[in-house]
Amino acid sequence: MKNLKIAVSALALSAAAVPASADDIKIGVISILEGAFAALGQDGIRGVEMAIADAGGSVAGKDVELIVVSSDASPDSAVAAARRLIEQDGVQVIVGPLSGSEGLALRDLSRSYPEVTIINGSSGAQDTTLRDPSENFYRFGGDGAQWMAGVGTYAHDTLGYEKVAIVAEDYSFPYTQVLGFMSEFCAAGGTVPEKFWTPIGNADYSSVVYSIPQDVDAIFVALGGSDAVSFLTQYQQAGFNTPIIGGSITIDQTVLSSDASFRDMLLGAPAGTPTVSDFDSPEWTAFSAAYAEAYPDGLGAPSIFAHHYYMGGHAAMLALEEVGGDLSDGGAAFRAVLDDLEFVQPTGGIMRLDENRNGIVDNFVIEVFEREDGSLGTRAIEVVKDVNQTLGQDLETFLAAGPVSRDNPSCP
Amino acid sequence: MTLFFVVTLNGLTLAALYFLAASGFSLIFGLMRTVNMAHGALLLLGGYIGWSVADATGLWALGVFAGGLGAAFAGALVQIGVLGWMQGDELRQTLASIAISIILADLMLWIWGGTTYQVRTPDWLSGGMRIEILGIGYAKVRLYLMAFALVVGVALWLFIQKTRIGAVIRAGVDDQDMLRALGYPINRIFVLVFAMGGMLAGMAGVIAGSALSIAPGTDLQFLLSSLVVVIVGGMGSVGGAALGALLIGLAEQYGLAYAPTYAAVVTFVIMVVVLAVRPQGLLGQAEA
Numbered sequence: 001m002k003n004l005k006i007a008v009s010a011l012a013l014s015a016a017a018v019p020a021s022a023d024d025i026k027i028g029v030i031s032i033l034e035g036a037f038a039a040l041g042q043d044g045i046r047g048v049e050m051a052i053a054d055a056g057g058s059v060a061g062k063d064v065e066l067i068v069v070s071s072d073a074s075p076d077s078a079v080a081a082a083r084r085l086i087e088q089d090g091v092q093v094i095v096g097p098l099s100g101s102e103g104l105a106l107r108d109l110s111r112s113y114p115e116v117t118i119i120n121g122s123s124g125a126q127d128t129t130l131r132d133p134s135e136n137f138y139r140f141g142g143d144g145a146q147w148m149a150g151v152g153t154y155a156h157d158t159l160g161y162e163k164v165a166i167v168a169e170d171y172s173f174p175y176t177q178v179l180g181f182m183s184e185f186c187a188a189g190g191t192v193p194e195k196f197w198t199p200i201g202n203a204d205y206s207s208v209v210y211s212i213p214q215d216v217d218a219i220f221v222a223l224g225g226s227d228a229v230s231f232l233t234q235y236q237q238a239g240f241n242t243p244i245i246g247g248s249i250t251i252d253q254t255v256l257s258s259d260a261s262f263r264d265m266l267l268g269a270p271a272g273t274p275t276v277s278d279f280d281s282p283e284w285t286a287f288s289a290a291y292a293e294a295y296p297d298g299l300g301a302p303s304i305f306a307h308h309y310y311m312g313g314h315a316a317m318l319a320l321e322e323v324g325g326d327l328s329d330g331g332a333a334f335r336a337v338l339d340d341l342e343f344v345q346p347t348g349g350i351m352r353l354d355e356n357r358n359g360i361v362d363n364f365v366i367e368v369f370e371r372e373d374g375s376l377g378t379r380a381i382e383v384v385k386d387v388n389q390t391l392g393q394d395l396e397t398f399l400a401a402g403p404v405s406r407d408n409p410s411c412p
Numbered sequence: 413m414t415l416f417f418v419v420t421l422n423g424l425t426l427a428a429l430y431f432l433a434a435s436g437f438s439l440i441f442g443l444m445r446t447v448n449m450a451h452g453a454l455l456l457l458g459g460y461i462g463w464s465v466a467d468a469t470g471l472w473a474l475g476v477f478a479g480g481l482g483a484a485f486a487g488a489l490v491q492i493g494v495l496g497w498m499q500g501d502e503l504r505q506t507l508a509s510i511a512i513s514i515i516l517a518d519l520m521l522w523i524w525g526g527t528t529y530q531v532r533t534p535d536w537l538s539g540g541m542r543i544e545i546l547g548i549g550y551a552k553v554r555l556y557l558m559a560f561a562l563v564v565g566v567a568l569w570l571f572i573q574k575t576r577i578g579a580v581i582r583a584g585v586d587d588q589d590m591l592r593a594l595g596y597p598i599n600r601i602f603v604l605v606f607a608m609g610g611m612l613a614g615m616a617g618v619i620a621g622s623a624l625s626i627a628p629g630t631d632l633q634f635l636l637s638s639l640v641v642v643i644v645g646g647m648g649s650v651g652g653a654a655l656g657a658l659l660i661g662l663a664e665q666y667g668l669a670y671a672p673t674y675a676a677v678v679t680f681v682i683m684v685v686v687l688a689v690r691p692q693g694l695l696g697q698a699e700a
Contacts, residue, residue: 033521033526034517034521034628034629035628035629035632038521038526038627038628038629039525039526039527039528039627039628040526041526042521042525042526170672170673196672197672197673198668198672198675199675199676201629201633202668202675203620203624203625203630203633204422204426204624204664204665204668205668206418206422206425206426206551206554206665207418207419207422207423207665207666207668207669208668208669208672210414210415210418210419210422210548210669211415211669225528225627226528226625226626226627226629226630229528229530229625229627230528230624230625233530233624233625234551234624237538237539237540237551237553237554238540238549238550238551239539239540239549254526254527255528257527258527258528258529258530258625261530261532261538297525406673
């Protein structure tokens with residue numbers, strides 16, 4: 001009886017695995033499909049799939065096979081996922097990871113595997129590419145600070161906020177976002193009296209809600225996924241109405257699409273992001289339409305994650321096409337193509353890299369609005385063109401300010 | 413000073429939620445010595461079912477009921493279908509329940525997606541209630557949550573202490589073999605207890621979805637908090653679960669308000685201290 005069971009399960013397993021031919025090109029994808037960021041990670045996968053489908057699922061006559069591995073937002077899990085992809089599945093190209101500190105970990109890991117090319121998904125920590133970059137780690141997109149370009153100035157000069165408190169998750173990406181916001185906001189004369197750093201996956205924010213000083217003009221919230229939903233819900237339940245300024249993944253389609261009671265509170269809230277849900281450009285309209293057609297159950301519009309994983313996947317496909325799908329030289333030719341690659345990104349601008357292999361991007365100041373069908377979307381108020389990683393500042397001065405942390409920058 | 417009271421109130425309400433989640437976990441362990449690692453998954457399943465029902469019918473109370481019932485059913489299935497086959501082999505049961513938890517989590521991600529859900533509360537539960545002494549508004553849903561946990565706690569205590577079936581369960585905790593020898597259908601009692609644990613978890617899930625929010629990951633978060641709560645309070649006792657929940661809920665909120673950076677550490681420090689000083693938990697009985 002026992003043997004029969006084993007035989008049946010073995011049979012079931014082998015039937016499920018479709019044999020891949022040796023000529024297939026395998027692309028590994030690392031995304032977060034569990035925990036607080038699962039909705040974001042799911043959308044990232046959609047992005048890569050769209051990039052592969054755009055190329056007809058094959059490159060230079062070879063079929064492309066995606067191998068998706070989940071991480072859980074921790075650096076260790078991303079490293080384990082990458083090791084698995086490289087050592088067990090033998091991939092030479094990885095698209096991912098999703099979250100800030102994971103990106104830092106994979107940059108370090110990439111040094112031990114010089115024949116593997118890692119193309120960042122959506123992780124946005126600053127030092128992944130700014131300080132001590134790695135030859136085979138690419139980011140076709142910006143970091144968290146670039147994604148906030150324009151917001152600090154808008155909040156101070158246009159909305160007239162002078163004093164802003166900060167609530168953000170305690171890891172590298174929100175640090176970087178806060179830097180992007182504060183570098184403009186403080187330069188314009190605003191102050192940030194207090195910052196609240198909370199652990200990822202925290203569900204009960206009520207004590208933070210009541211600790212926020214009453215005399216601030218607005219709260220800058222840099223929380224992602226269910227953390228953002230929890231905070232905003234509890235903030236609204238407690239009956240406060242201080243305006244919100246959102247981080248890039250706070251005011252994102254994944255949060256706006258959730259069924260929650262804080263919707264009205266967010267109307268008109270500004271945020272910075274490279275991805276606008278309702279952006280009137282032919283490229284974006286086509287991209288959104290393709291997304292909606294391929295994923296009827298997807299979000300109301302492609303999120304920042306679908307957008308960035310798409311760009312990672314797209315860059316990989318373009319470069320693979322150029323080298324005829326040949327990675328036998330350890331990917332050297334492939335990376336040479338990536339270095340100089342330029343392509344039109346879904347929001348219309350030209351994506352290109354700086355010497356540290358970090359994207360120079362167009363960024364948007366957006367606000368939340370209600371669509372005619374009652375769902376929430378974001379629309380662009382302002383476009384900031386050609387934002388580089390030093391936010392237009394001189395590289396030396398920018399580096400001299402030191403790495404971002406809980407206490408840096410500071411302007412109480 | 414106001415902040416202190418508000419944070420205390422937050423701690424109490426969070427403790428109420430932790431108690432609801434942990435009591436079922438503790439009940440199952442108390443009787444069967446099974447560390448049911450799928451408890452968090454049952455909680456999330458109940459939350460999702462409750463959300464779906466409340467969303468479809470517009471009746472919040474029906475959602476809580478359906479969530480509890482759905483998770484009770486799933487809990488009974490887990491015991492009948494998997495864990496019942498390895499009764500008495502606790503390590504194997506624990507490992508199997510981890511597998512069930514992972515499978516359930518993926519199934520739920522498949523069905524409900526990764527979006528964060530918030531169960532809409534009826535008007536009488538929404539918004540804030542003015543607390544005059546403190547001069548602040550406080551979320552009504554959290555105040556009712558405390559009352560609900562109190563009712564459940566008392567009901568559970570009465571059930572265990574005062575009813576015949578409760579007496580059988582208590583007898584099972586003390587001496588399973590004797591109970592079996594006396595001809596009680598112990599396997600059916602196991603299924604019943606598992607269903608009850610599932611029901612408590614499922615209701616806690618819907619309530620967590622109303623007061624906070626539910627998303628993939630909520631399962632592990634509550635599994636972890638339940639584990640910590642019963643380790644601190646003592647496995648298998650309702651009072652222990654209540655005390656543990658109180659300690660952990662308050663510690664978490666004070667931590668978050670006064671030292672947000674180190675909030676995550678506080679709970680584990682408490683756990684480590686309890687394990688070092690009183691390994692069976694504050695109200696737990698030492699193994700004979």
